[in-house]
Amino acid sequence: MPFNVSWHTLLDELEELPDGATLITPLSHKRFRITDVQEHRVIIQFEESGENRPLQRDQFETLHQRIQDSQGRFQLDRLPPDADPYPAVLSLHPRFEIDEDSGDIVETDEPATSQLLETPAEESDEERSEPEGLEVYSDALLLIDALERNDITELPELETETLIDLYTLLSDVQRNANDLRKDVADVLLNRLHHDRPVSGPFGSVQRTSRRNRSLKDEEDVLDTLKEAGIEPERVTSVDRDKVDDALDVTELSERDVYEIDESEYVRKAEVDEERKETRLQGLKDQLAATEGEEAEELRQEIEELESRIDELTEFKSGQAFHTPAGGET
Numbered sequence: 168m169p170f171n172v173s174w175h176t177l178l179d180e181l182e183e184l185p186d187g188a189t190l191i192t193p194l195s196h197k198r199f200r201i202t203d204v205q206e207h208r209v210i211i212q213f214e215e216s217g218e219n220r221p222l223q224r225d226q227f228e229t230l231h232q233r234i235q236d237s238q239g240r241f242q243l244d245r246l247p248p249d250a251d252p253y254p255a256v257l258s259l260h261p262r263f264e265i266d267e268d269s270g271d272i273v274e275t276d277e278p279a280t281s282q283l284l285e286t287p288a289e290e291s292d293e294e295r296s297e298p299e300g301l302e303v304y305s306d307a308l309l310l311i312d313a314l315e316r317n318d319i320t321e322l323p324e325l326e327t328e329t330l331i332d333l334y335t336l337l338s339d340v341q342r343n344a345n346d347l348r349k350d351v352a353d354v355l356l357n358r359l360h361h362d363r364p365v366s367g368p369f370g371s372v373q374r375t376s377r378r379n380r381s382l383k384d385e386e387d388v389l390d391t392l393k394e395a396g397i398e399p400e401r402v403t404s405v406d407r408d409k410v411d412d413a414l415d416v417t418e419l420s421e422r423d424v425y426e427i428d429e430s431e432y433v434r435k436a437e438v439d440e441e442r443k444e445t446r447l448q449g450l451k452d453q454l455a456a457t458e459g460e461e462a463e464e465l466r467q468e469i470e471e472l473e474s475r476i477d478e479l480t481e482f483k484s485g486q487a488f489h490t491p492a493g494g495e496t
Contacts, residue, residue, distance in 0.1 A: 270360035
């Protein structure tokens, strides 16, 4: 399809967008809005920074041509950083879509999905519901309830039973949040196709790599080093297991061969899941049965809880990412 036809189809789609509709860039995941549609350019505004930026028609044409030259599938990580909004806007065309799993922008024969994140009407009508099977949600709800019922700024003044409950809930939230964090990371890993930071509303993440080393078979290592002129005695060390075996058949004590530093700590021994479930159900029933202003207050508390759960499971912010204006695709 000639670009001129595609361009005017895209402009028609942009004109039909409701006021305040939000899009998201596929690489850096920055939110932005279309503020003006003109014959030769589209003006956008980034939500976080408030920066206004024109997206030029000829840049869209270049991207369109690259997709055509790549047999209808172009890798997004081949774009310069400042070109990130172009594929997001182009995805509003009914024949182009972003495939985040493969990291491509694709030309299709069927109506496609877009990077349109939300519209104001959809956002206001969205209903919250409790996620099923998510243990961190339930534990966090119980923890928030406990934190609100006790003055945590004065921990020494709290009863031992209260401290035990707090420690148990904190431990459960930490474990379950970390499990969920790993699950989220596994999915994200398939969507990060470059080494540039990718931003969300609360932070950013970046694909990176970790290098782990483990020695090969001991005899192979010693033979290899010996061939290189390194005597085995230079790299062998005391084996802890063999030392322990020696202690068992001598009169030596641990302190004769070990530096021992003892410390004490608290460890969670068991959890009363039935008691937790009873309290949790009581909180839910209280919300369901309450009407009027009190109900609204409880609902706000639940919404605040969900926000705090997001904080428990979020990634730490990476290096700030700034895209210069006026880059070419």
